[in-house]
Amino acid sequence: MTTTDANATISIEKVSKHYRDQTALDGLSLTVPEGSVFGLLGENGAGKTTTLQILLGLIAADGGYARVLGLDPAKDGLEIRRRVGYVPELPALYDWMTVSEMGWFAAGFHPEAVTGTAPYQTRYADLAQGFGLPPKRKIKALSKGMRAKVSLSLALAANPKLLILDEPTSGLDTMVRREFLESMVDLAADGRTVLLSSHQIAEVERVASHVALLHQGKLILAEPLDELRAHTFLLAVNFQTRDHDPAPPASLPLELIDAADAPRQAHWLVRARDRAACDTVRHLPGVESLQIESPGLEEIYIGYMRGRRPAPAPPTSAIHVA
Numbered sequence: 001m002t003t004t005d006a007n008a009t010i011s012i013e014k015v016s017k018h019y020r021d022q023t024a025l026d027g028l029s030l031t032v033p034e035g036s037v038f039g040l041l042g043e044n045g046a047g048k049t050t051t052l053q054i055l056l057g058l059i060a061a062d063g064g065y066a067r068v069l070g071l072d073p074a075k076d077g078l079e080i081r082r083r084v085g086y087v088p089e090l091p092a093l094y095d096w097m098t099v100s101e102m103g104w105f106a107a108g109f110h111p112e113a114v115t116g117t118a119p120y121q122t123r124y125a126d127l128a129q130g131f132g133l134p135p136k137r138k139i140k141a142l143s144k145g146m147r148a149k150v151s152l153s154l155a156l157a158a159n160p161k162l163l164i165l166d167e168p169t170s171g172l173d174t175m176v177r178r179e180f181l182e183s184m185v186d187l188a189a190d191g192r193t194v195l196l197s198s199h200q201i202a203e204v205e206r207v208a209s210h211v212a213l214l215h216q217g218k219l220i221l222a223e224p225l226d227e228l229r230a231h232t233f234l235l236a237v238n239f240q241t242r243d244h245d246p247a248p249p250a251s252l253p254l255e256l257i258d259a260a261d262a263p264r265q266a267h268w269l270v271r272a273r274d275r276a277a278c279d280t281v282r283h284l285p286g287v288e289s290l291q292i293e294s295p296g297l298e299e300i301y302i303g304y305m306r307g308r309r310p311a312p313a314p315p316t317s318a319i320h321v322a
């Protein structure tokens with residue numbers, strides 16, 4: 001019934017989640033390979049947090065099946081949360097504890113010495129120090145970014161095989177964001193897997209090996225970032241006349257993602273095997289010139305999102321009111 005990938009740290013199969021009449025996830029299937037830095041992208045309300053919470057067994061799916069480190073979140077949520085470093089969007093910390101006490105408290109949930117490394121509390125203290133956190137300061141007196149750093153230190157101190165991060169860099173200053181994201185790449189190089197949800201597309205582009213795009217609870221695409229970049233092109237097509245094709249004809253070996261039209265010009269964001277496939281546009285009737293560019297992840301993201309927007313409503317003057 002399932003197609004679990006032996007190299008997958010996470011597999012999700014046709015998972016759905018509804019809240020009353022709101023669909024949060026609609027038959028989502030996704031595989032996160034071991035050792036990847038996997039960026040989950042999508043607009044507000046796309047279902048990113050819901051996905052992460054189902055994987056951690058914090059909420060139950062209505063249908064479908066998931067596996068995390070070989071465990072079933074529906075049954076083994078507690079064990080998954082023990083093994084996975086999780087940084088939630090809004091970290092739940094005890095305000096009355098100090099930075100240092102927070103590590104002592106969390107160490108209680110990680111009694112086993114971390115194999116081959118310092119115990120949890122020592123690693124936490126080192127990480128907190130590395131982030132410049134004052135050990136004696138109370139959590140309630142920390143800034144938003146400092147709280148995020150505490151949360152990250154707590155997650156990383158367990159030396160987890162898998163890190164799940166929901167908007168991990170929101171609230172962090174530019175320098176720390178950069179350092180933090182680079183440490184994600186180091187973790188992956190060490191064989192760990194990182195799944196992060198983010199709105200910071202430029203950051204995801206810098207560190208992710210894989211990306212997935214969610215839209216209204218559905219998967220739009222999931223693939224290695226290199227492949228996505230290698231097969232996505234932005235074509236700027238200049239036509240001799242104003243009257244031109246609004247999209248590449250179906251006979252060309254191109255898949256249109258998004259099109260923007262101007263009187264004698266069109267911008268087509270397409271998937272294609274390679275540049276040579278894009279070059280076929282040059283031979284369309286009426287084409288004066290063609291430029292082929294390789295778009296960045298942000299342009300690709302916007303193109304996919306815009307391509308999924310419903311057509312604009314007709315102007316109100318066209319609506320007959322009885």
Ligand SMILES: Nc1ncnc2c1ncn2[C@@H]1O[C@H](COP(=O)(O)OP(=O)(O)OP(=O)(O)O)[C@@H](O)[C@H]1O
Nearest residue numbers: 019022023024042043044045046047048049050051
């Ligand atoms: N507890 C809840 N009760 C009702 N609806 C919910 C609940 N949690 C999430 N939803 C709805 O499910 C959908 C997906 O929400 P989710 O938080 O997963 O999105 P997201 O992609 O993480 O968004 P954001 O980027 O804004 O954090 C949204 O429409 C949201 O309103």
